[in-house]
Amino acid sequence: MMEWGNSLIWPALASAVAMSAIVAARYVLTSGGFAWLTRVRHPQLYAGLDHQIRSEIGWSMASALLYGLPAGILLWGWDRFGWTRLYTDAASYSWWWLPGSVIVYLALHDTWFYWTHRWMHRPAIYRRVHAVHHASHPPTAWAAMSFHPWETLTGAVVIPALIMTIPIHVGALAVVLTIMTVMGVTNHMGWEMFPKVLVNGRAGNWLITASHHQLHHQRNKCNYGLYFRFWDRLCATDGGLGSFEPQRRRARAVARDDRHPDRDRRAA
């Protein structure tokens, strides 16, 4: 009996640890990549934020560990017991389900995120759980997974729960995870990478990019959505698009201050 238990526990644990390492590596590569791009496009944007960035990286690494646990165990269970609704043969379902499943997954993830996010803005919960994420003021590309462990847990269960209940092709799941990762990073990086014609156009009325989430970090009481503005519009919590100018002004002031000859004397 004991031996049987060990033969299940250790491979499951190994899979969870491996998945945590993959999530951590994915975070370092994606956030690091976009932080580098930020340096190229807006050289001073993160000036004076070293302390905040260190804290963002610390919380994010802890999040990587927590995200990896359910995901790794699920991957092991899929391989061993067929726990999930993942499929590898594209012909198993109709062709339209390939893009259809991506949209359904994103819409359900967005719904879960919107309502748990609004709940986390209730004052008592906010102080204990969500304040860590809002300590990123202004946010940077490193803030993508900067969450308190309780907040991370609310996010870590949603994709595994969907994978266990709604069929999805592994390729379609890869698309969902890529969108999730890239948008999580770019929505926080402090500038808009998508063209104005998209952000200010008809599609931008319904899609969330950095311009929308920036305002959430500025005002703390609007724009709760993740991918789509649907719930924000329906529940009248949509505050429109934010401006990156305050962040740029702050960066210019810090950079100017750093070059001031009296800087060290004033700091002392």
Ligand SMILES: [Zn+2]
């Ligand atoms: Zn929030």
Ligand SMILES: [Zn+2]
């Ligand atoms: Zn945020």
